[in-house]
Amino acid sequence: MRDMIEVEGLTRTFGSGANAVHAVDDVSFTVPEGQLCAVVGRSGSGKTTLLNLIGGLDKPDGGRISVDGKQLAGPGRNLGEKELAALRRDLFGFVFQSFALIPILSAAENVGIPLRLRKTAVAEREARVELLLNMVGLGGHTKQRPGEMSGGQQQRVALARALANSPRVLIADEPTGQLDSETGRAVMRLLRAVVAAENVTALVATHDPLMMELADRVITIGDGKLVADTEAGEAAPGLSAAAGAAV
Numbered sequence: 652m653r654d655m656i657e658v659e660g661l662t663r664t665f666g667s668g669a670n671a672v673h674a675v676d677d678v679s680f681t682v683p684e685g686q687l688c689a690v691v692g693r694s695g696s697g698k699t700t701l702l703n704l705i706g707g708l709d710k711p712d713g714g715r716i717s718v719d720g721k722q723l724a725g726p727g728r729n730l731g732e733k734e735l736a737a738l739r740r741d742l743f744g745f746v747f748q749s750f751a752l753i754p755i756l757s758a759a760e761n762v763g764i765p766l767r768l769r770k771t772a773v774a775e776r777e778a779r780v781e782l783l784l785n786m787v788g789l790g791g792h793t794k795q796r797p798g799e800m801s802g803g804q805q806q807r808v809a810l811a812r813a814l815a816n817s818p819r820v821l822i823a824d825e826p827t828g829q830l831d832s833e834t835g836r837a838v839m840r841l842l843r844a845v846v847a848a849e850n851v852t853a854l855v856a857t858h859d860p861l862m863m864e865l866a867d868r869v870i871t872i873g874d875g876k877l878v879a880d881t882e883a884g885e886a887a888p889g890l891s892a893a894a895g896a897a898v
């Protein structure tokens with residue numbers, strides 16, 4: 652399987668001198684296409700900073716990032732905001748802890764936003780929105796606004812929206828952080844299932860042990876450094892089978 656994400660010597664420092672925080676400190680790894688990779692670590696270890704760098708929401712101080720063979724950052728590669736925004740739109744779908752839905756739009760309209768931005772034809776957009784809302788189990792809720800939905804339903808809408816553009820990579824930062832544990836588990840299982848159905852590569856920052864079980868691989872970050880990198884099969888025999896059963 653070819654590599655979808657390639658990160659080499661990635662570094663991001665906030666502040667300087669005695670106050671410098673090495674949020675991401677010389678991190679290197681690759682993620683093969685189709686893999687669901689959990690990124691774990693204590694609060695403040697650098698997970699969000701790492702995801703933001705890979706997703707083109709922030710720029711590194713050093714190192715290289717390539718996604719789907721396109722170099723987002725590296726020596727001599729200083730993309731302008733417009734260029735970076737275009738790459739972001741084409742390559743990534745984002746899911747945030749806070750859902751980040753637009754309150755005055757219905758579920759279907761929220762999911763359709765990335766397709767409107769791309770000027771996708773109306774019939775094609777509506778068909779894709781319907782397919783995605785059905786996939787996340789919200790086919791009967793298309794007209795509801797976020798305020799009329801539960802947290803779990805809102806996050807399922809956000810997941811559908813993140814997939815609308817058929818991104819190569821799904822980046823999810825603590826997607827269950829605001830959900831109760833049972834709802835969070837349902838969202839995690841759904842995420843596992845849609846990653847497989849849409850053949851997307853996913854990076855999920857999480858504290859949730861279930862996500863670690865469902866993931867193909869777990870990357871552990873500590874003080875900005877990569878401290879462990881475990882494939883599901885290596886962690887404990889049988890984990891993959893358990894993950895399969897859970898979907």
Ligand SMILES: Nc1ncnc2c1ncn2[C@@H]1O[C@H](COP(=O)(O)OP(=O)(O)OP(=O)(O)O)[C@@H](O)[C@H]1O
Pocket residue numbers: 665666672673674692693694695696697698699700701
């Ligand atoms: N914009 C910023 N300016 C200054 N320091 C920052 C900034 N963003 C992050 N940091 C610092 O970088 C370190 C890593 O933060 P980051 O948010 O990436 O951690 P995290 O692992 O995602 O934490 P959490 O699990 O609590 O979300 C922390 O020490 C944080 O205080």
